[in-house]
Amino acid sequence: xxxxxxxxxxSGKEPLLRALGITKxxxxxxxxxxxxxxxxxxxxxxxxxxxxxGKSTLVKIMYGLIQPSAGELRWMGQRIVLAGxxxxxxxxxxxxxxxxxxxxxxxxxxxxxxxxxxTESFAAISGRLEETARVYGLPLDPKRLVWQLxxxxxxxxxxxxxxxxxxxxxxxxxxxxVLTPQEADQLFVVxxxxxxxxxxxxxxxxxxxxxxxxCDTATILRGGKKVATCNPRQETAASLARMMVGAEIGQVKxxxxxxxxxxxxxxxxxxxxxxxxxxxHLEDVSLEVRGGEIVGIAGVAGNGQDELFAALSGERQxxxxxxxVIDGEAAGLRGVTERRRMGAAFVPEERLGHGTAPxxxxxxxxxxxxxxxxxxxxxGFVDKPATLxxxxxxxxxxxxxxxxxxxxxxxxxxxxxxxxxxxxxxLREPGxxxxxxxxxxxxxxxxxxxxxxxxxxxxxxxAVLVISQDxxxxxxxxxxxxxxxxxxxxxxxxxxxxxREMLGLxxxxxxxxxxxxxxxxGDAVGT
Amino acid sequence: MQLVLEKRAERSATIAIASPLxxxxxxxxxxxxxxxxxxxxxxxxxGVYFIxxxxxxxxxxxxxxxxxxxxxIAVGLSLCYIANIWNIGAEGQFLIGAVCGSWLAVRTxxxxxxxxxLPGMLxxxxxxxxxxxxxPAICKVRFGANEILTSLMLVYIAYYIMDYLVRGPWRDPHGxxxxxxxxxxxxxxxxxxxxxxxxxxxxxAALLVVMLVAVMLGRTIMGFxxxxxxxxxxxxxxxxxxxxxxxxxxxxxxGALAGLAGIIEVAGPIGYLQPDISPGYGFTAIIVAFLGxxxxxxxxxxxxxxxxxxxxxxxxxxxxxVPLDLTKVFQGILLFYVLACDSLIVYRIRLIGASSKxxxxxx
Numbered sequence: 001x002x003x004x005x006x007x008x009x010x011s012g013k014e015p016l017l018r019a020l021g022i023t024k025x026x027x028x029x030x031x032x033x034x035x036x037x038x039x040x041x042x043x044x045x046x047x048x049x050x051x052x053x054g055k056s057t058l059v060k061i062m063y064g065l066i067q068p069s070a071g072e073l074r075w076m077g078q079r080i081v082l083a084g085x086x087x088x089x090x091x092x093x094x095x096x097x098x099x100x101x102x103x104x105x106x107x108x109x110x111x112x113x114x115x116x117x118x119t120e121s122f123a124a125i126s127g128r129l130e131e132t133a134r135v136y137g138l139p140l141d142p143k144r145l146v147w148q149l150x151x152x153x154x155x156x157x158x159x160x161x162x163x164x165x166x167x168x169x170x171x172x173x174x175x176x177x178v179l180t181p182q183e184a185d186q187l188f189v190v191x192x193x194x195x196x197x198x199x200x201x202x203x204x205x206x207x208x209x210x211x212x213x214x215c216d217t218a219t220i221l222r223g224g225k226k227v228a229t230c231n232p233r234q235e236t237a238a239s240l241a242r243m244m245v246g247a248e249i250g251q252v253k254x255x256x257x258x259x260x261x262x263x264x265x266x267x268x269x270x271x272x273x274x275x276x277x278x279x280x281h282l283e284d285v286s287l288e289v290r291g292g293e294i295v296g297i298a299g300v301a302g303n304g305q306d307e308l309f310a311a312l313s314g315e316r317q318x319x320x321x322x323x324x325v326i327d328g329e330a331a332g333l334r335g336v337t338e339r340r341r342m343g344a345a346f347v348p349e350e351r352l353g354h355g356t357a358p359x360x361x362x363x364x365x366x367x368x369x370x371x372x373x374x375x376x377x378x379x380g381f382v383d384k385p386a387t388l389x390x391x392x393x394x395x396x397x398x399x400x401x402x403x404x405x406x407x408x409x410x411x412x413x414x415x416x417x418x419x420x421x422x423x424x425x426x427l428r429e430p431g432x433x434x435x436x437x438x439x440x441x442x443x444x445x446x447x448x449x450x451x452x453x454x455x456x457x458x459x460x461x462x463a464v465l466v467i468s469q470d471x472x473x474x475x476x477x478x479x480x481x482x483x484x485x486x487x488x489x490x491x492x493x494x495x496x497x498x499x500r501e502m503l504g505l506x507x508x509x510x511x512x513x514x515x516x517x518x519x520x521x522g523d524a525v526g527t
Numbered sequence: 528m529q530l531v532l533e534k535r536a537e538r539s540a541t542i543a544i545a546s547p548l549x550x551x552x553x554x555x556x557x558x559x560x561x562x563x564x565x566x567x568x569x570x571x572x573x574g575v576y577f578i579x580x581x582x583x584x585x586x587x588x589x590x591x592x593x594x595x596x597x598x599x600i601a602v603g604l605s606l607c608y609i610a611n612i613w614n615i616g617a618e619g620q621f622l623i624g625a626v627c628g629s630w631l632a633v634r635t636x637x638x639x640x641x642x643x644x645l646p647g648m649l650x651x652x653x654x655x656x657x658x659x660x661x662x663p664a665i666c667k668v669r670f671g672a673n674e675i676l677t678s679l680m681l682v683y684i685a686y687y688i689m690d691y692l693v694r695g696p697w698r699d700p701h702g703x704x705x706x707x708x709x710x711x712x713x714x715x716x717x718x719x720x721x722x723x724x725x726x727x728x729x730x731x732a733a734l735l736v737v738m739l740v741a742v743m744l745g746r747t748i749m750g751f752x753x754x755x756x757x758x759x760x761x762x763x764x765x766x767x768x769x770x771x772x773x774x775x776x777x778x779x780x781x782g783a784l785a786g787l788a789g790i791i792e793v794a795g796p797i798g799y800l801q802p803d804i805s806p807g808y809g810f811t812a813i814i815v816a817f818l819g820x821x822x823x824x825x826x827x828x829x830x831x832x833x834x835x836x837x838x839x840x841x842x843x844x845x846x847x848x849v850p851l852d853l854t855k856v857f858q859g860i861l862l863f864y865v866l867a868c869d870s871l872i873v874y875r876i877r878l879i880g881a882s883s884k885x886x887x888x889x890x
Contacts, residue, residue, distance in 0.1 A: 031697075315764050337767030346766060356761035362536060368766045377748045 014077060015040050016200060017093075017169055021071035024057050031057040033224040034071060036302075040526060043312035044191060044201045046211040046232060049221035050244055050443045052413065055204050058221070059171050063095045070137040075257040087205045094167030096158045098174045102146050104278055110140035111162045132386070133160050136190055147278045151300055159190070169200045170254065176210060180300055181471070181504035188214055189468050206236040206244070220247055264463035265289040265344075265432045266325040268330075270318055272311055282311065285489045287482060289432070289463040294454060295492060296478030297467045298503050304487035305436065305467050306349070312434045312465070313346040314339045327431050340372035345430035347422055349437040351414065358410035362402070363387040365409050366394070366424055374428060390424070397450060398423035415446030422450050426457050433457060436467040451477050471503055485509045532874040542872045547818050547829070549871075550864035557860050567847055574845045576839035576857075586842075588724035590834045592796050596621070596805075598787040598830035599733045600812035602740045603781030605821040609744070612777050616663060616678030617785040618809025619685035620656040625793040626689050627655025629800040632715035632841040633697050633708050642715045647791055654788015657779045659685065664778035668771040670878020674778075682809070690802050697800065707801040717795035729791035734827075736784060741823040753777065785809060806837065807855070814862040817869075833858065 015038035024032040032054045041047055049055045060066040062073065064082030073080050075091055082088050085095075102111050109126040118127060126142045133140040146154060155175065162170055170189075176184040191201055191214065198480035205211055206499050211218055211232050218232040220243045228243050265288070272282040275512075282304050289295045295313045299305060310316040311324065318324050318332030325331060326342045334342075346369075348354040356365040366387045370376045376386045394400060398419040402412055409417060418439070425433060436455065455477055458464045476480050480492040483506035490506050558576075559569035580586035600617045607614040635644050662681060666672035690706070699709040702867035717727045744750035748824050756763040756773050764770065788808065793800055819826030840854030 194882055313765065314767070335767055335769070336765065340767065346765070350761075353759050354761045354765055357755055357762045359758055364751065364755075367748075368755065369764060371751075372767060380747050380749065382746060382751060383746055480765070 013040055015074075016076060018074040019058070019062065019071065020074065022058060022068050022073075023053075023070040023503070024061065024066065030224045032061070032068070032305050035224075035226045037219055037226070039200045039202060040201055041168070042195055042198045043216040043261065044195050044214055045201060045217040046215035047204045047221065047238065048206065048208075048211060048218055048244055050206065052443065053221040053456060054224040055221055056173070057224075059095065059202065059204065060174065062088070062169075063171060064081050068229075086135075087319075087383055087429065089165055089167075090170035091459055093171070094162035094165055094169070096155070096173065096175060097170040098177060100154050100158055102154055102157060103327065104147040107143050107145055108140055108149075108157055111146055111157060112142075112164065115161050116164070119186060119240075128164055129160060133165050134159070136193065137186075138190060151178045151302055152180070154354055155179070155187075164195075167199065169202065170194065171204070173203045173204045174206075175203075176205065176207060177469070178301055180507040181500055182508050184210070208232075208240045211240070220244055241444070241450070245399045252339070253259065261291040261461065263288045263325075263464060264291045264327050265312075265434070267312070268323055269324065270311060270323040272306075272307060272316065272318065275316060280307055280487045282307050285487075287489060287492065289465050291431070291461045291463050292458055293479040294458045294464040294466060296474035296481040297465065297484055298471060298474055298481055298507060299469070299484035300507055301469055303484045305484055307487070308484070308489075309346070309348060309434065309436045309467060312344075313348070316418065321343070337372040343431035345369070345425035345428055345433045345475040347435040347438065349434070349440060351417050351421060352410060356409040359408055361406045361408055362391045362412075362420060363406050365420075366390040369424060370428070389418075390427070393427055394420055394423040397427060398453070413443075415442040418442045419446050419449060422453060429460070429464060430457075432463045432465075434467075435467045437469065438466060439468075439470065439473060441512055447473075471500055474498075475500075483507055529878070531877050532870070533877050535873055535875055539872055539875075542868075543820065546868040546872060547820065547825075550861060551819070551832070553864045553868075554857065554861045557864075558857055561853075561856070562849075565849060567849065572843065572847055572849070573788055575843045577835060579842055579846075580835055580838040585724065586838055588721065588726045589838050590831060591730050592725050592727070593834035594827075594830040595727075595733045595795075596792050596808045597812050597815050597833055597865075598827055598884075599729075599788040599791075600781075600785045600809055601815035601819065601826045601830060602736055602823050603784030604812055605816045605819070605823070605826060606740065606744075607777040607781050608757075608816055609776055610753045610773055611760070611820050612756075612774055613675045614660065614663070614678050614778055614781050614814065615675050616660070616681050616809070617781065617812055618805065618807065619678070619682035620660050620782040620790035621792075621805055621809045622682075622685040622689050622783035623659040624652040624656035624783075624789035625693060625800060625804055626789075627786065628652030628790030629697070629708060629711075629793055632711045632794065633800075636709050636712060636713065640712075640714060642714055644712070645717065645794065648715060648794055649787060651800045652790025653787040654785040654790065657783035659786070660778040660782020661775065664775050668774055672866055674774075678740050686802075689800070689804075693800055693802055699799075705801075708799045710799045713792060715794060716798060717791055727791075727794045727795040729788075729795045731785070732791065733830075737823045737827050744823065749776075780787060814858055814865070817862065817865050831853045833861075836861075846876045 017038065017039045019035060019037040021034040022032050023030065023034050035058060039134055044491060047055050047059065057066060061068050064087055073082065080091070109122070109129055112129050113122055113125045128142070129142050138160055140153065140156050146157070148252060155178065175187060181189060194201060203215055215232050217229060218240070219229045220227050220240070222244060267285055267287045270285040274281055280303060285308060287295065297305065312319050314334055314336040319429060321330040321333040323332040326339060326344045329342055331339050331342060346501060352358045357368065363384065363477045364387070367376050370387065370390055374390065376383050376390070388406060395402070400416050400420045400423065402416060412420065422435065422438060435454070438450050442450065451473065453464065454464055466474065466478060478495065480494055481498040481503065482492040483490040483503055485507060486509065493502065555573060559573060560571040561593065562572040576651055580590060600621060604614055628651045631644060631648045631651055663674045663677035666677050679857045693708060694706040697708045699707055702709065717729050720726045720728060720730070744753065752768045752773060753762065755766060756768065756770060760770065793804055797804055810831055815826055816828045818832070819829035836854055836857055840851055843849050843853070844851045
């Protein structure tokens with residue numbers, strides 16, 4: 001297919017870092033299978049691939065966190081063995097992780113100082129931090145406490161911390177996953193500037209538009225192997241996706257739905273104090289989801305989505321019974337089980353530990369939500385065959401791939417486990433489904449299956465509420481989209497009004513023109 | 528070269544079963560060293576401890592008698608521990624159960640009261656243990672008090688309540704001023720199973736408890752709730768289970784079983800209430816619960832093994848003149864090794880060379 005190496009623009013130059021035949025074996029599983037990669041100065045190099053393609057393993061090897069089973073790294077032509085991240089950093093390799101490693105109760109400067117060798121005074125570090133932040137246009141107040149910062153600002157700390165070590169190669173793991181489109185644009189300005197300074201940026205992402213916009217070279221991994229190195233600007237998003245997945249991805253088909261019917265899930269002026277120090281205060285959230293429609297809630301993580309999910313699922317109670325109404329019945333003060341019995345179903349964001357008990361079998365995880373209303377419990381005794389039957393039904397309808405009939409949840413891949421969790425709820429034919437991040441960290445094939453299942457469910461008359469940070473996903477499946485910001489929910493926008501631009505503004509906290517969504521506002525509050 | 532603990536990809540099922548056996552083997556080795564230091568022949572000493580009691584029918588019966596309270600308490604405690612709830616105060620619940628049941632025996636002593644006395648005592652014992660266990664449970668649910676501390680501290684309160692009663696209001700007027708109640712009437716005594724031994728019907732009750740709890744844990748929604756709460760607390764909340772209710776339930780059940788064990792012990796092998804009715808059954812049961820892998824059948828086996836150490840310790844005191852407290856040393860070492868070996872279920876030990884040492888240090 002695309003197995004030709006595109007000669008790099010800077011082919012006259014020597015690569016700064018070469019990876020030769022990098023292989024990483026875990027038992028019989030090959031996470032990396034003899035991968036070659038050349039990184040030249042002054043380029044933004046994308047590393048593309050689905051979850052489990054081996055991207056993280058490869059960059060962790062380059063950052064010294066993992067030792068390769070075979071193959072070698074060459075830095076400026078010299079063979080190197082990285083015994084740990086500190087050696088990588090001393091060579092000039094920096095990394096910004098997707099999950100921040102910050103202490104929430106410390107200040108920005110304290111966090112940065114903790115990550116640096118103790119050779120410099122705290123005042124000197126603070127000064128250098130401010131200087132670096134200013135030079136790169138990444139405004140940061142060293143004295144602010146981390147928990148008060150937005151996700152974008154926290155990421156800035158990580159980037160500035162990496163830049164203070166003056167890296168020649170900076171590895172960024174899905175840096176835009178947590179940013180609004182506008183914040184991402186600001187980040188791109190910084191990244192372009194770093195390239196102009198001659199640094200290499202190794203950019204892990206699966207957002208193809210971004211990669212096409214930003215990157216000079218793209219290396220695509222699939223199943224632990226390198227499938228291609230190409231110039232992303234000469235490719236289409238579709239051709240890149242094809243290389244990542246190895247097959248065409250089915251387009252989601254809209255079900256032929258009649259007009260949405262009656263409201264089945266109503267949230268009415270819901271306000272809720274956070275239950276922990278760093279939680280978000282929900283303020284006057286109102287929304288109405290009608291049978292037959294999918295309503296999306298967009299927003300940057302940490303703006304109250306978790307609190308909203310907990311208030312809807314019943315893990316936390318609303319202040320009044322009428323704040324949450326399921327199929328016409330007030331449910332705000334009811335528990336999770338009662339809400340399930342009213343016909344509601346919930347899929348939380350965390351697959352392991354929240355949606356499932358990782359070390360329990362799938363049949364037990366079927367019981368986890370099925371005990372409420374699916375005839376799995378008889379006079380206090382568990383009907384084991386019924387739970388197994390539920391597993392079999394889910395497996396069949398949602399193509400859940402697993403090694404045996406009833407394995408532990410943790411042994412399934414992310415995509416298969418997510419299909420199981422979503423399938424477990426959908427097969428109950430709920431009247432209301434609330435699902436958070438339905439395809440987070442899931443491969444493209446499983447994501448398509450799940451989105452299609454949500455659309456089909458709405459087609460059968462269910463009210464579906466999808467909380468997602470993935471704007472593409474919401475654009476694909478949602479009929480209306482509302483945005484959460486600082487615990488408040490905007491009025492929902494119709495699919496036509498919900499441009500990326502508009503959503504991005506709302507995600508950044510712009511207040512809404514009352515006029516734009518008047519119809520929806522009226523609907524949401526009027527009942 | 529360096530030893531590191533490396534996380535396993537999956538829990539090792541083999542080690543999960545082997546871990547208690549490894550722990551017992553390591554304990555025996557340690558004990559042998561200890562005997563050698565004390566100037567005893569380790570082989571003879573271990574023989575006195577672990578082999579001699581098994582060769583004598585009377586000792587076998589005594590093992591069952593000692594195992595009865597241990598198993599009954601440990602099975603209850605295992606429910607708490609599976610759910611990540613830490614009732615450390617079974618000893619106190621055992622004592623209060625004994626006190627509450629004994630109240631009826633003392634009140635009816637020497638009267639014409641009929642066969643309802645013993646069942647009444649058993650009910651009161653279980654109820655007393657359960658109510659006493661509710662104190663730390665309610666403190667935890669209401670005020671967030673750490674149940675490890677509160678349940679442990681209540682042990683000493685229970686002991687002095689009992690001590691006061693047997694030295695004061697309940698003391699046998701014809702007991703030559705010894706701090707005991709009058710011997711219980713036959714209707715207030717647990718029947719003996721085999722003449723000539725002390726083996727009593729309470730042992731059957733312990734077996735019944737083992738079976739009931741095994742069924743509850745494996746087959747019922749309540750058992751599922753307990754296992755889920757321990758395995759994944761957030762998933763348990765999402766499942767719709769109330770963690771406060773679970774604290775109250777597991778404390779009540781474990782307290783009731785400890786209380787029942789207490790009154791059976793007093794109304795069975797002992798026959799009257801006196802200050803030293805327990806050689807620390809409530810604490811030893813913690814070891815039994817973990818040695819038995821928090822599994823009712825495993826607890827049955829572990830209970831018999833720990834009972835063997837009590838009998839062996841008594842034998843050894845007489846036969847080779849070692850202090851009785853050595854049994855407690857032995858039990859402590861055993862718990863230490865059991866917990867240490869359990870880490871092998873999730874981790875493996877690896878010897879690594881100097882070159883990759885830095886990795887281990889950095890990760």
